[in-house]
Amino acid sequence: MKLRSSPASPFGRKVKIGAVLCGLHLDVVPADTSDPADSLRGQNPLGKIPVLLRDEGAPIYDSRVILDYLDALAGGGVIIPAAGEPRYAVLTALALADGISDAALLQVYEGRYRAAQERSANWVDHQAGKVARGLKALEASPPRKAPVSGAADAAEIALACALGYLDLRFAGAWRAGHPALVAWLDAFAARVPAFEATRPAV
Amino acid sequence: MKLRSSPASPFGRKVKIGAVLCGLHLDVVPADTSDPADSLRGQNPLGKIPVLLRDEGAPIYDSRVILDYLDALAGGGVIIPAAGEPRYAVLTALALADGISDAALLQVYEGRYRAAQERSANWVDHQAGKVARGLKALEASPPRKAPVSGAADAAEIALACALGYLDLRFAGAWRAGHPALVAWLDAFAARVPAFEATRPAV
Numbered sequence: 001m002k003l004r005s006s007p008a009s010p011f012g013r014k015v016k017i018g019a020v021l022c023g024l025h026l027d028v029v030p031a032d033t034s035d036p037a038d039s040l041r042g043q044n045p046l047g048k049i050p051v052l053l054r055d056e057g058a059p060i061y062d063s064r065v066i067l068d069y070l071d072a073l074a075g076g077g078v079i080i081p082a083a084g085e086p087r088y089a090v091l092t093a094l095a096l097a098d099g100i101s102d103a104a105l106l107q108v109y110e111g112r113y114r115a116a117q118e119r120s121a122n123w124v125d126h127q128a129g130k131v132a133r134g135l136k137a138l139e140a141s142p143p144r145k146a147p148v149s150g151a152a153d154a155a156e157i158a159l160a161c162a163l164g165y166l167d168l169r170f171a172g173a174w175r176a177g178h179p180a181l182v183a184w185l186d187a188f189a190a191r192v193p194a195f196e197a198t199r200p201a202v
Numbered sequence: 203m204k205l206r207s208s209p210a211s212p213f214g215r216k217v218k219i220g221a222v223l224c225g226l227h228l229d230v231v232p233a234d235t236s237d238p239a240d241s242l243r244g245q246n247p248l249g250k251i252p253v254l255l256r257d258e259g260a261p262i263y264d265s266r267v268i269l270d271y272l273d274a275l276a277g278g279g280v281i282i283p284a285a286g287e288p289r290y291a292v293l294t295a296l297a298l299a300d301g302i303s304d305a306a307l308l309q310v311y312e313g314r315y316r317a318a319q320e321r322s323a324n325w326v327d328h329q330a331g332k333v334a335r336g337l338k339a340l341e342a343s344p345p346r347k348a349p350v351s352g353a354a355d356a357a358e359i360a361l362a363c364a365l366g367y368l369d370l371r372f373a374g375a376w377r378a379g380h381p382a383l384v385a386w387l388d389a390f391a392a393r394v395p396a397f398e399a400t401r402p403a404v
Contacts, residue, residue: 045335046301057287058294062301064266065293072285083274085259091267092260099248099264109325118322123315133247 002053003066004031004040007200010101010158010165011063012050017157018067020194021150022074026052064094067154078150079157090146093155096134100162103130108169131166135178142184152192160188160195168200204255205268206233206242209402212303212360212367213265214252219359220269222396223352224276231255266296269356280352281359292348295357298336302364305332310371333368337380344386354394362390362397370402 003019003026005012012028019026031040031049041047043059052060052069060069071080081087106127110119138159146153152160163185166174175182189195205221205228207214214230221228233242233251243249245261254262254271262271273282283289308329312321340361348355354362365387368376377384391397 041335044298045339046298046305046332047335048301048332058291060290060294062297065290065297068293069290072289087274088262088267088271089260091270092262095264095267096246096248099250103248113325113328114322115324118320118325120316120320122317123311123320126315130248130250133243133249137247 001025001055002027002029003050004029004043004053005050006031006033008165008168009049010105010161011098013164013198013200014154014158014161015050015052015063015066015070016198017152017161017192017194018070018079018154020197021152021157021192022070022078024070024073029053064098064154067157071154074150077148079148079152079154081146081148081153086146090148090153090155093143094158096137097155097158097162100131100134101158101165103127103134104162104165104169131174135174135181139178139180142180152188156188157192160185160192164195164199168202203227203257204229204231205252206231206245206255207252208233208235210367210370211251212307212363213300215366215400215402216356216360216363217252217254217265217268217272218400219354219363219394219396220272220281220356222399223354223359223394224272224280226272226275228254266300266356269359273356276352279350281350281354281356283348283350283355288348292350292355292357295345296360298340299357299360299364302333302336303360303367305329305336306364306367306371333376337376337383341380341382344382354390358390359394362387362394366397366401370404 003015005028032038033040033047033049043053044051044061048062050063050066052066060066068080071078076082081090107124110124143156143159145156205217207230218228234240235242235249235251246253246263250264252265252268254268262268270282273280278284283292309326312326345358345361347358
């Protein structure tokens with residue numbers, strides 16, 4: 001299977017790590033979301049990454065759907081609990097981590113898509129508030145691995161990728177106020193070698 | 203169970219319709235995402251709606267996780283196919299519909315969070331392109347109901363809510379170029395009375 005992604009995408013990195021934990025190989029085919037001529041927009045009309053291309057069948061997106069698919073291919077319950085409270089704890093924590101990445105990306109896009117005079121401190125503050133509140137909640141209650149057969153659950157993977165993205169784009173400023181999360185991330189990286197293996201070059 | 207939402211949210215509307223199709227009752231408790239004093243940010247640090255509050259257990263979000271939960275409560279396979287190609291067709295089409303709503307919301311937020319001189323035609327065009335490409339793909343291949351026991355599947359519900367949001371905020375301009383989707387939405391509304399019952403007041 002092929003994965004359309006880019007090195008810096010926290011959502012693409014999440015899928016790459018998830019695939020490793022599911023024992024599946026993905027060939028990464030780089031995608032340029034800003035290039036209208038990239039075949040990506042034919043694979044996902046939204047023009048977003050990641051997208052999973054299979055030998056047969058339609059493309060699969062977004063990253064959460066791909067994780068669900070990979071987990072099912074691996075037999076189920078590898079990175080996502082199949083049912084019950086553990087399932088909804090993981091899926092909600094996954095949504096929180098992805099929401100942190102989304103809010104971080106919107107701050108980066110503020111610089112990428114806009115002229116200087118079009119940037120809004122109010123909007124950036126609004127997104128930064130989502131990141132700050134998410135990190136505060138997670139610092140008070142760092143993730144604990146759900147009952148899955150893989151080395152980590154999907155919410156942990158998503159959080160590691162969100163924090164990795166903050167390291168990449170915001171110079172790791174989050175680390176100062178969140179010692180429990182820093183310790184959690186160090187332990188995650190030791191437990192899941194695919195995290196370092198997918199670290200984007202600065 | 204209680205649902206934190208607002209009348210205009212396409213994601214909240216999706217959950218309301220999904221609950222009806224799952225035979226479940228939700229008490230809607232209005233939430234104001236722009237009010238820091240609203241208890242919402244304690245329920246979801248991202249400050250986003252919808253959030254599902256249960257009598258016991260942690261809050262559940264986002265809308266896709268809530269739909270998964272409601273479907274499971276109803277026995278499974280009611281609005282989301284349990285496995286196989288139908289599952290991934292629905293989940294990917296759900297991601298596409300939600301992506302259209304997201305891109306529409308970002309255009310609305312451009313007016314809500316920014317002073318006039320901070321608005322960017324480039325950014326708005328970027329989001330409008332996502333909506334346009336999504337609608338073009340769906341016009342060429344309107345949804346067909348997946349093999350689920352409910353009156354509609356989750357992707358259909360999400361698309362109807364995305365189109366309803368375009369009607370609400372963009373005066374239905376999408377209708378001109380998409381006759382197959384207009385016909386599809388009319389048929390959906392006839393099949394799923396909860397769609398009209400959840401229409402936000404203008």
